[in-house]
């Protein structure tokens with residue numbers, strides 16, 4: 001069971017993209033990624049989210065071969081070392097299938113099953129879990145003046161439509177997690193309104209994942225770079241937990257774990 005009143009799951013972010021330290025497939029890079037994953041597990045992570053494709057606004061797409069080279073060795077080695085839940089952050093069915101075959105448990109698809117027509121059946125076949133994330137536009141275009149009629153209503157309607165699509169494809173109801181996609185095609189005020197009204201999204205019948213860690217809207221508020229956004233991340237993670245989030249996605253696992261263990265005690 002993903003949603004629990006008395007426990008919030010921590011998803012630790014493991015980037016295996018070349019714009020971090022990783023260049024694909026080479027042994028020392030896989031070693032470094034595994035060391036990072038094991039450190040996050042030590043710090044209290046419940047899920048490790050392995051991502052080989054940058055979802056940075058305007059980032060170039062990468063080939064399926066490149067993404068497989070980066071992601072699969074890490075999934076395989078982590079699976080051999082730990083029983084932690086392994087998530088693969090991908091929009092490509094071929095990467096999802098190979099990851100699930102290598103022992104991953106869930107697929108974090110920022111396109112909510114829209115970019116690859118084979119994604120939904122791939123996940124259904126493997127009886128895996130899926131994160132359905134809201135995004136207006138594509139990673140290339142999403143921050144070009146996003147507009148909503150009512151951001152909470154629009155995001156909720158989108159997530160319910162994508163959840164129905166997943167159910168129709170044969171994904172089990174209790175394998176679906178939804179995510180408002182903070183920062184994905186949203187202005188500062190859209191992100192804040194989604195957080196204010198998170199209880200509305202949390203009451204839609206699916207466990208809620210929220211990713212706030214070091215995001216650029218915190219930089220807009222604080223006028224600080226990503227390396228200086230930890231306090232903003234912590235306070236908004238607490239707000240998300242009080243708003244009903246079941247999973248928080250973080251770079252800083254130790255702080256995320258402690259935030260969750262305290263904030264969850266105020267939930268009613």
Ligand code: 7PM
Nearest residue numbers: 055056057108131133179181182210211
């Ligand atoms: C640049 C911009 C680099 C944005 C990285 C990002 C989420 C996610 C990401 C999220 C789910 C980041 C994002 N964010 N998956 N992947 N939910 N489900 O800040 O909020 O990590 S990438």
